[in-house]
């Protein structure tokens with residue numbers, strides 16, 4: 001195992017491909033994924049770097065596994081459960097099991113973040129029509145979410 005993967009600037013690391021956020025779908029917009037550290041480093045978790053281009057968003061989803069997030073670049077907002085937070089670099093975001101979450105970059109800035117997650121994890125679930133109805137009962141959440 002190579003002990004050092006050199007940072008190459010522009011939020012890219014030696015030998016780490018920049019890939020799509022998810023294989024398919026229209027429920028997210030302008031997001032890239034890099035798996036920085038994981039099983040190749042002997043871990044049972046993965047440290048990923050995601051970057052959402054300006055005015056983009058991640059999927060609105062929930063699942064049994066948790067996320068630990070370090071905001072790394074830019075600016076944006078995040079929905080966690082029933083709350084929406086402005087986030088900036090070096091903020092930490094904790095997303096617990098079965099908690100609705102969605103990241104949105106600011107209109108004029110990307111939002112880059114590190115996300116730590118278990119390797120063995122359940123698949124994310126998107127909201128049903130009933131779930132969306134419940135989420136949209138809160139007008140701030142209604143205005144925030146993208147599906």
Ligand code: MN
Pocket residue numbers: 061062063067101124
């Ligand atoms: Mn998630």
